[in-house]
Amino acid sequence: MTRDEAWKALALHPDPTLAELFAEDPQRVEKLSSRIELGETGIRFDWSKTHLTDELLADFEALAEAADFDEMRRRLFAGEVVNPTENRAAEHSALRGVGREASVEEAEALRQRMMLLVNAIHDGALGEVKHLIHVGIGGSALGPALAVDALGRDDPLVDVHVVSNVDGVALEEAFEACDPRTTLIAVASKTFTTIETMTNARSALKWLADNGVDDPTGRVIALTASPEKAVEWGVDETxxxxxxxxxxxxxxxxxxxxxxxxxxxxxxxxxxxLDGAARIDQHFRDVDGRDNLPLRAAFSDLYYLRLRGCQTRAVFAYDERLRLLPGYLQQLEMESNGKRVTVDGEPSGPTAPITWGGVGTDAQHAVFQLLHQGTHLVPIDFIASIEPGDMLDAAHHHILLTNCFAQGAALMAGQSSDDPHRSYPGNRPSATILVDDLDPETFGALIAFHEHRVFAAAVMLDINPFDQFGVELGKAIAKKIEGGGERFDPSTEALLKEAGVG
Incomplete structure (x- = not known):
């Protein structure tokens, strides 16, 4: 079967309601809910409130076979080229100990180097360190910001501030919270040339110097794939x-x-x-078909994208510690799969919904009106933790979880009424990811699950999830404006004149 034939077979499936699917199959929850164990905790993945059926899953498995999913997965973990436009591997799993042996060994050596520096700082080798200002942008900032916010709230060893926006207001806010005498600056840039990051880094060094720090560059930690550029910039090799x-x-x-x-x-x-992420890597690498949970999630994503025409997907974290997760997933999903051509350069059709979301219960009083009664069909992921992240009255967490589960139930069931203003159509899909506790291991597993979900969808769509050339166009035009001598469209010219830039 070819990929096109698999898509045609998928398009022939009927469209029963969620209520009908539950009525027809008493084993539905067991079939579409699975749990992954992680040391002392675990994660439950419940996709039973989506429109997936045994028949749909079988045809999606046929699509994965037609897309040569098994071979692409093998290449990913073998460290072979999976990014053909840049002729690169994508070896993030090797950083967690799962991948090509040589890459795993290299990652381990680099990790040991980082461990020595981290422990040395904690032991006072660089003097008293109370604060870290981490400057980066994109993946160099979104991941650290999410992880620090999720895991570093209770008595952090060092107070971390992540700054990504080149708007000086963001950097000034970090300055206000830090004592320059006890602050380190981390500069995170793959090339060590990213204009927003390097502009922020220079301003951070000036702030240190202006406040009496004798050797500002000596307070810099460089995180980069271009160490020679960091040395040229003045960072000590150690x-x-x-x-x-x-x-x-x-x-x-x-x-x-x-x-x-x-x-x-x-x-x-x-x-x-890292251990939690590695557990998901092993699951994704070793488990086949619908039992592979990132692959099953990708089946659902493609069903709503391609067969139901859903242009958006929403993520709601019913946990304040995961308030930055929707923003993180926006980049992971839309920068990876926001493409318009296949790997062969042919038109692709829809490849990625717009990812958006928020935090429960705040979102219930903002966007859920549209989700329940609006005209858009929006598949939703709910993410919650059984254990609370606070020490207050248990009523707080009880209300939080009951609201999370109630929203999924209400979206599915709806409610009829003779008053059209009070009628809810129901039959609106959602999935729930329920962790036992939001500790570092489950956090790592949660992020790795989404990484592999994106890759699985990309393989079936025949697109490259590892390049992002679209990001570069606006940057290139900004450089032309800075350089001067070029003319642009009348609107842009008027804006440049009004703002006095360019």
């Missing part, structure tokens, strides 16, 4: 933490880009995060 060129920015949390996480929560916690 404070450069390299990572491999085969690790993409949005997949780099597990590399030295995770330095602020290790510094904030401690090396043991960082290792536990």
């Amino acid at each position: 404070r450069i933490l390299p990572f491999s060129e085969s690790v993409g920015g949005r997949y780099s949390l597990w590399s030295s880009i995770g330095f602020p996480v290790a510094l904030g929560i401690g090396w043991e916690g960082f290792e536990q995060m």
Whole structure:
């Protein structure tokens, strides 16, 4: 069967309601809910409130076979080229100990180097360190910011501030929270040339100098795949933490880009995060067909994207510690799979929904009106933790979880009424990811699950999830404006004149 034939077979399936699917199959929850064990905790993945059926899953398995999914998965873990437009491997799993042996060994050596520096800082080798300002952008900032916010709230070893926006307001906010005499600066850039990051880095050094720090560059830790550029910039070689060129920015949390996480929560916690991700790597590598949970999630994503025409997918974290997760997933999913051509350069059709979301219960009083009664069909992921992240009255967490589960139930069931203004159509899909506790291990597993979910969808869509050329166009035009001498469209010219830039 070819890929086109598999898609045609999928398009022939009927469209029963979720209520009908549950009524027809008493084993539905057992079939579409699975649990992955992680040391002392685990994660439950419940896809039973989606429209997946045994027949749909069988045809999606046929699509995966037609797309040569098994071979592409083998190449991913073997460290072979899976990014054909840049002729690169994508070896983020090797950073977690799962992948090509040589790459795993190299990652281990680099990780040991980072561990020595992290432990030395904690032991006072660089003097008293209370604060870290981590400057980066994109994957060099989103992953660390999410991990620090999720895992570093309770008595962090070092107070970490992640700054990505070149808007000086963001950097000034970090300055206000830090004492320059006890602050380190981490500069995270794969090339060590990213204009936003290097502009922020220079301003951070000036802030240190202006506040009496004798050797500002000596307070810099460089996180980069271009260590020679960091040396040229003035960073001491002993404070450069390299990572491999085969690790993409949005997949780099597990590399030295995770330095602020290790510094904030401690090396043991960082290792536990890697262990949780490695457990998902092993599952994704070793389990076939619908029982492979990232692949099953990708089946659902493609069903709603291609067969139901859903242009968006929403993620709601019913946990304040995961408030930054929707923003992180926006980059992971849309920068990876936001493409318009296949790997052969042919038109692809829809490849990625717009990812958006928020935090429960806040979102219920903002966007859920549209989800329940609007005209858009939006598949939703709910993410929650059984154990609370607070020490307050248990009523807080009880209300949080009951609201999370109630929203999924209400979206599915709906409610009829003679008053059309009070009628809810129901039959609206959702999936639930329920962790026992949000510790470093489950956090790592949660992120790795989404990484592999994106890859699985890309393989079946025949697109490359590891390049991002679309990001570069706006940057190139910004450089032309800075350089001067070029003319642009009348609107842009008027804006440049009004703002006095260019």
